[in-house]
Amino acid sequence: MIVEEENLKKIENYPYLSVEGLVTQFFTSGGIVKALDGVSFNIKKGEVMGLVGESGCGKSVTATSVMDLIPDPPGRIVKGKIIIDGFNIIGDINKLAKIKVKSEKNVIIKRNRKLIKRHNFILSKIRGRTISMIFQEPSLSLNPVMSVGKQIMEPILLHNRIEISNSIIRRETITKEQIRTFYTEALKIKDAMERRKYVNQWTNMFGVAESQDSILELFNSQASSDQIERDLENFLFGEIEGTNLRVIEKVRDYYKTQEELFKLHTTLLMAEENADSELIEKISMEIRNLQRKSNKELFGFKITYKFLRKRIDIPYVKEARRRALELLKLVNIAGAERVIDSYPHELSGGMQQRVMIAMALSSKPKILIADEPTTALDVTTQAQILELIKELKIVTGTSILFITHDLGVVAEMCDKIGIMYAGNLVEEAPVNDIFYNPKHPYTIGLLKSIPRSDVKRGDILESIPGSVPNLITPPSGCRFHPRCSFKMDICETNKPKLVELDDNKNQKVACFLFSREVESSE
Amino acid sequence: MELRYFVLRRVLLLIPTLAGLLILVFALFMSLPHSLLELSLFPGIPHNAALEEAQGAQILGLPYTLNGVYHPGLPLPLQFGKYVVRLFQGNWGYMTVPIYSGSVIGAITTFFPNTAQLVIIASILAIVISIPLGTFIGARPNTISDHVGRIFTFIGYAIPAFVLGTFLLAIFSKGGIIPIFPSANAFSASAIPNPPPSWMLSSGDLFITSPTHIVLVDSLLHGDLGLAWNTLMHTILPVLTLTYGLLAGIMRFIRAGMVDSARQEYVKTARSEGVPERIVIREHIRRNALIPTITVMGLIIASLLGGVVVVEEVFSYPGMGLLTVQAAVQTQVYGVLGTTLVFGLILVLANLIVDVIYALIDPRIRY
Numbered sequence: 001m002i003v004e005e006e007n008l009k010k011i012e013n014y015p016y017l018s019v020e021g022l023v024t025q026f027f028t029s030g031g032i033v034k035a036l037d038g039v040s041f042n043i044k045k046g047e048v049m050g051l052v053g054e055s056g057c058g059k060s061v062t063a064t065s066v067m068d069l070i071p072d073p074p075g076r077i078v079k080g081k082i083i084i085d086g087f088n089i090i091g092d093i094n095k096l097a098k099i100k101v102k103s104e105k106n107v108i109i110k111r112n113r114k115l116i117k118r119h120n121f122i123l124s125k126i127r128g129r130t131i132s133m134i135f136q137e138p139s140l141s142l143n144p145v146m147s148v149g150k151q152i153m154e155p156i157l158l159h160n161r162i163e164i165s166n167s168i169i170r171r172e173t174i175t176k177e178q179i180r181t182f183y184t185e186a187l188k189i190k191d192a193m194e195r196r197k198y199v200n201q202w203t204n205m206f207g208v209a210e211s212q213d214s215i216l217e218l219f220n221s222q223a224s225s226d227q228i229e230r231d232l233e234n235f236l237f238g239e240i241e242g243t244n245l246r247v248i249e250k251v252r253d254y255y256k257t258q259e260e261l262f263k264l265h266t267t268l269l270m271a272e273e274n275a276d277s278e279l280i281e282k283i284s285m286e287i288r289n290l291q292r293k294s295n296k297e298l299f300g301f302k303i304t305y306k307f308l309r310k311r312i313d314i315p316y317v318k319e320a321r322r323r324a325l326e327l328l329k330l331v332n333i334a335g336a337e338r339v340i341d342s343y344p345h346e347l348s349g350g351m352q353q354r355v356m357i358a359m360a361l362s363s364k365p366k367i368l369i370a371d372e373p374t375t376a377l378d379v380t381t382q383a384q385i386l387e388l389i390k391e392l393k394i395v396t397g398t399s400i401l402f403i404t405h406d407l408g409v410v411a412e413m414c415d416k417i418g419i420m421y422a423g424n425l426v427e428e429a430p431v432n433d434i435f436y437n438p439k440h441p442y443t444i445g446l447l448k449s450i451p452r453s454d455v456k457r458g459d460i461l462e463s464i465p466g467s468v469p470n471l472i473t474p475p476s477g478c479r480f481h482p483r484c485s486f487k488m489d490i491c492e493t494n495k496p497k498l499v500e501l502d503d504n505k506n507q508k509v510a511c512f513l514f515s516r517e518v519e520s521s522e
Numbered sequence: 523m524e525l526r527y528f529v530l531r532r533v534l535l536l537i538p539t540l541a542g543l544l545i546l547v548f549a550l551f552m553s554l555p556h557s558l559l560e561l562s563l564f565p566g567i568p569h570n571a572a573l574e575e576a577q578g579a580q581i582l583g584l585p586y587t588l589n590g591v592y593h594p595g596l597p598l599p600l601q602f603g604k605y606v607v608r609l610f611q612g613n614w615g616y617m618t619v620p621i622y623s624g625s626v627i628g629a630i631t632t633f634f635p636n637t638a639q640l641v642i643i644a645s646i647l648a649i650v651i652s653i654p655l656g657t658f659i660g661a662r663p664n665t666i667s668d669h670v671g672r673i674f675t676f677i678g679y680a681i682p683a684f685v686l687g688t689f690l691l692a693i694f695s696k697g698g699i700i701p702i703f704p705s706a707n708a709f710s711a712s713a714i715p716n717p718p719p720s721w722m723l724s725s726g727d728l729f730i731t732s733p734t735h736i737v738l739v740d741s742l743l744h745g746d747l748g749l750a751w752n753t754l755m756h757t758i759l760p761v762l763t764l765t766y767g768l769l770a771g772i773m774r775f776i777r778a779g780m781v782d783s784a785r786q787e788y789v790k791t792a793r794s795e796g797v798p799e800r801i802v803i804r805e806h807i808r809r810n811a812l813i814p815t816i817t818v819m820g821l822i823i824a825s826l827l828g829g830v831v832v833v834e835e836v837f838s839y840p841g842m843g844l845l846t847v848q849a850a851v852q853t854q855v856y857g858v859l860g861t862t863l864v865f866g867l868i869l870v871l872a873n874l875i876v877d878v879i880y881a882l883i884d885p886r887i888r889y
Contacts, residue, residue, distance in 0.1 A: 067794050071785075073664075120799050128796030135794075140787035145809050145884055155795040343885040359795060 015042040015083070016366045016399045017066065017131070022080035024058075024065045027073065031104040031472035035061045037479070038080070038519065040498065043367065048393065048400040050414035050431075052407060052446070056468045058423040059403045060136075063371045066401070067133050068123055076109065085130050085366055087266055089123060091273040104472070118265060125262040127156045134358040136372040138352035142344035149340035152324040152359050157316055159363040162259065164319050165252035167207035172240055172248075174206060179236055183229050186219065195219070208239050210322055243315050251312065257294040264290065327358040331388060340453045350381035354388070361392060369401045374409065377467040386413060407450055411435060416506075419443045422469055422479040425498055429507035439509040440503065441484050478512070486513055495519040524880060532874045536867070541606075543857060543866045548602050551855045588631075605859070615856025619848035621840055622728070626860035629845055632728050634864065635735035636708045637830055637841035640757060644764035645826070652772040659773075660780025660811065661803045671773065678770025683829045687763040687836035694759060703759050704752075706838035709737060713752035719744065728840075760837045764829050771822050772815060779811030786810070809883070815879050820873040827865055 020040050026033040036058050043049050051059045063322050064070050065077055068089060076097060081088050096115050100108040132155075135141040143151060182202055189195040197217065203212040218231050264287045271279040305312060321340070328336035331354040344352055353373060360368055370389065374382040386409065393400060402413050410417055410431070417434045419427040419442065427440040438444045445464035455461075466483040469475055475482050479490040497519040498510040509515070608615070614626035622629050659671035692698050695705035704710060714722065714729065721744055723730040731740035738757070741749040783789065784807050792806045793799075834843035842861055849857030881887045 026791055064790075069793055124796045124798045126796070127794055133791075133794040135787055135791060137787060141791045143810070144886060145813070147885075153567065154792070154797060158796055158798075252808075345886050356791070359791070362795075400786055492614040 015044055016085055017043040017401065018081070018083040019062075019066060020081040020083070022062070022065055022077045022082065023063055024070060024075060025078050026075040027099075027107045027109065029105060030471075032101070032107065033471045034474055035075070035423050035471055036065060037474070039420075039423070039425050041418055041425060041428060043399045044400060045366075045399055046393070046397050047416070048402055048414045050410035050417045051401065051403045051420055052405060052410055052417060053420035054446075054468050055405065056471075057420045058244075059405075059420055060371055061423075062379065062420070063369045063401065063403050066369060067127060067131065069133075073109070074469065084126060087126075087270070088273060089126060090239075091118065091269045100253050122262060123267050124158075124271065125259075127361075128365070129363045130161045130365055131367040131369065132363070132365045133369040133371065134353070134356050134360050134373045137376050138349055139344070139357050139376070141356055142352055144344055147341055147343055148347070148355050149321060149324050152327060152362060153317065153320040153338075154360045155359060156323050157313070157322040160320075160323075161255040161316065162252055164207075165248050165255070166314055167205055167319070168243060168315055169245055169252075170205060171207035172243055174236055174240070176233060178206075179233050180229065183232055187225070202266065206236075207319065208236065211235070211239065241315070247312055248315070250298070251305070251316075254294075254298055254301060254305070257290065257298065260290060261287065323362070324358070327362055328355070330361070330392070331355075331358045332384075332417055333358075346383075349377050350384060353377060353385055357385075357388065357392070361396065361398075364396060365398060367399045369403070371403045372405070375404070375406075382409075383415060387415070407447070419446065423471060424479055424510065426480065426511070427507075427509050429434065429504075433504065433507045435505070439507065439514060440480075441486050441513075442480050442510050445483075478510075488512060490516075523628060525878065528881075529874065529878065532877070536870055539870055540863060540866050543862060544606070545602065547859055547862050548605070548855075551853070551858065552598055552601075554853065596676060605856075609863075613618075614860045617849055617852075617854040617857030617860075619852050619854060619857065620846065621844065621848060626856050628858060629857065630842070630864055631735065632730055633762050633841050633845045634882050635731075635737070636839065637834070637843060639736045639738055639753075639842060640709075640760055640764060640833070640839070641826060641830060644758060644761045647761065647765045648768035648772060652769045653776060655769075656773040656776025657780065657803065657808050657811075660777040661784075661807070663777075663781045663784075668777075671777065675770040675773045675777075678766045679774065681766075683763055683767055683832045686766060687760070687833055690759050690763060691837065705755050707756060708840055709749060709753045711755055713749050715746075715749075719746070730776050756839070757767075760833045763833050763836075764826065767829055768822060768826055771818075771825070775815040775818055776808075776811055779814045780807050782814075783807050783810035813880070816876060816883060820876045823872045823876070824869055 019042075021375075022036050022039045023034075024036040026035055039058070039062055041049065051062060053059055061075075066082055068077065068082070070077060075098065077090055077093055078099065079093070081462075082090050092115060096112055096119055098110040098112075100110070102108065106372045125310070142148070146507075176502040186198055190197055195371070199212055199216055200209070203209045203215065208215075214235065215232070215241055218228055218235065221228060221231075223231070264283055268280060268287065271283060325336050325340055328339060333339050333351060334353050339347065339351065339355075344355070347355065357373075373389070374385050377385060389400070390413065392398070399415075402410070404410055416428065416433055418425050418428045419434070419440065421442050427434070427438070427443045429439075434443065435447070438447055442464070445462070448462040449464065451461060464483055469479060469482065475492075477493050477495055478484070478491045479495075481487050484491065494512075495518065496512050496515070497517040498508050499515045499517050501507045501509060502516060510519075598772070612627065616624065617626055617629060622632065655671065659668045662668055691705060692699055694703045708788050711784075718724050718729065721732050721740060723732070729737075731737050733743075734740055738750060738753045741747075741753060780803075789802060789806050797806070830841065831843035831846060833839070833845050834841045838844065842864065846858065846861040846865070848854075849861060
């Protein structure tokens with residue numbers, strides 16, 4: 001019993017996203033910008049974490065690093081772990097590129113093209129599917145020459161091919177038997193909502209989701225059950241489009257091999273991380289065999305697919321378009337049928353951001369990174385978008401990393417908050433603790449600089465003296481010490497570690513006022 | 523406004539544009555010393571006699587009839603007006619140059635197909651080569667392939683067509699190190715069967731083929747592989763010279779556009795959705811990079827027409843360029859006016875096509 005309970009607890013606390021000691025640097029001609037200096041945090045299932053800090057403190061770099069989208073050159077993740085759903089996506093970070101630092105301004109980076117290719121392949125299967133991102137400036141984040149629908153359909157077509165193929169095959173080969181079981185099962189469910197859910201699921205599985213309303217109508221008609229069953233049969237057999245199933249099967253095979261390759265590569269990467277030479281040998285063999293097999297069996301198909309892609313994709317595009325419309329409706333876009341064919345410049349900022357959210361959610365990701373999603377929007381739209389993200393979080397159970405410099409938004413949205421300063425996480429705690437019991441001098445200063453209603457009119461708004469340091473030559477020790485009013489001698493020489501408070505295990509602070517623990521630096 | 527209204531407006535704008543062009547060329551010619559002008563119009567006839575006998579050109583026993591096109595006694599605006607009227611009547615005047623003697627319309631129908639052959643092959647080659655190459659180097663800025671590409675394109679940019687053409691001639695034509703290509707004409711006279719087949723109209727040593735008037739296409743259509751091969755060999759060097767300059771220009775622009783659009787946020791979005799790198803480059807980066815490239819295409823076409831004049835001169839290739847140069851050197855008013863008109867028309871139409879393509883590729887553009 002106890003063991004089971006522990007396991008359950010483990011599952012509940014299982015972090016979807018776990019970042020450990022993340023170091024990201026930018027190698028510029030002016031010197032090395034130490035943008036992130038060992039950032040660590042966890043986000044559990046369904047949790048919303050906010051990252052807050054001044055401009056230039058590394059919030060966006062954290063988000064971009066987690067997606068591994070740091071533009072290279074000039075930037076690179078140098079060290080650390082980004083564990084997404086149990087898999088460290090940068091497990092081979094040291095092998096991808098050898099960084100030789102001769103001096104601040106003279107850094108030689110030797111990239112291993114072959115490994116980078118593999119890395120990109122693995123990430124292309126993770127991004128958009130397990131983790132996706134919403135950006136700050138919706139007007140810049142959508143491709144101006146591509147219609148909105150095409151942009152939403154792109155990730156759908158990339159990540160859901162096997163599922164769509166299966167549903168098409170099921171639709172085309174549907175039998176009387178299947179229809180009967182569906183009908184009797186559906187009749188058993190008396191509750192209208194539950195039945196709706198069941199019909200939705202079934203129609204999705206059989207690729208006729210478009211006509212689920214008509215099917216439900218059939219159920220509700222007054223005819224005898226035999227008549228309904230016959231109508232249903234006629235209706236579903238009428239849905240058969242005579243698609244060439246051999247082609248669909250080939251497409252499915254192609255994407256299945258891709259999927260298998262992805263799984264093998266991730267296992268290989270994990271094996272490499274653990275230096276398990278036996279497993280490495282075995283997996284490499286399997287990868288080679290799979291590639292050889294797919295080259296042999298799918299060679300003709302690959303060539304046909306290259307030239308006839310548009311034709312072969314017609315049934316897929318149809319389904320993807322239906323899903324895109326559904327997504328647009330999900331994010332409360334009025335007139336989705338019209339919007340889907342319009343171009344980004346024809347939409348308002350709020351609409352564009354909704355489209356971005358629809359895109360990010362298209363494959364039901366486990367983690368969503370929102371990088372200041374409301375900063376560029378006006379206040380009413382801001383509220384709508386926040387409301388939308390909150391709603392969607394409840395519906396989809398997605399974990400969210402929410403980045404903003406607006407503490408009000410954070411209080412509204414998040415379960416816990418991380419305060420960042422100059423590339424470090426200086427404090428991490430549940431929302432209430434941050435607002436009512438802030439510990440780190442920087443957090444206190446940040447909170448004091450919000451205009452408040454309980455302060456007398458005419459009082460001067462406090463601010464933290466000084467500004468964010470230049471990260472090419474960051475201050476020694478604790479990076480906040482030049483601006484800190486509690487500065488001690490140790491702050492100049494040593495860097496404090498992010499540790500839990502003695503009286504509150506949920507609150508972590510990196511400050512020598514609370515703990516003498518020093519961050520070990522290699 | 524709809525696209526067709528835009529096209530209609532632009533076609534109507536053709537009229538003032540071409541009129542301005544003609545007035546300019548006409549004015550330039552009329553400001554030449556009178557004696558020089560008369561001499562070119564009535565070769566061998568003294569200045570005064572020309573004036574006196576202007577209306578009766580036939581009496582002078584010239585090889586062609588002036589047919590009242592030139593009216594030396596009238597004021598200049600009237601002279602120009604009469605020329606324009608004749609233009610619409612299909613009488614574009616006459617010209618005598620070393621490679622041709624006869625009506626200007628005849629000269630254009632004879633020489634234009636040769637130039638079209640050069641320009642079309644060169645443009646197709648340049649586009650087919652430059653887009654993949656530009657994409658390739660644009661996707662890897664500041665790597666070795668980019669540096670090599672940069673050197674390659676800068677040379678193409680910097681080297682004048684006549685220098686490159688002369689070098690190619692010196693190396694690859696008769697008397698050079700590798701004499702594999704012929705050095706002049708659009709095809710060798712010896713390659714034409716004797717007597718000429720029915721699809722070839724000959725007048726002296728000039729030939730007009732039918733149906734397209736482009737020798738390479740027509741000879742292929744009629745299955746005369748020998749002539750086709752001969753024509754191809756004659757076009758290779760001038761085409762290469764033209765292509766290189768054109769290619770370098772387009773490649774630079776694609777590369778710059780790619781580097782610029784690779785930095786844009788929407789590329790990051792595409793990557794964050796898991797779009798494979800290959801498709802990101804092709805569908806997201808390159809499509810946006812092509813927009814500025816198409817914008818400058820109009821300028822590139824203008825430089826191509828300039829290049830054709832030089833290249834044809836260097837390779838003694840009988841086309842519109844050579845015709846224009848010779849007409850100008852011999853101060854043939856109608857020859858220069860006619861060829862300028864054709865060049866102007868092509869340039870304006872090409873720019874119109876570029877603008878239409880621009881509207882098709884960039885949904886933000888609405889006319």
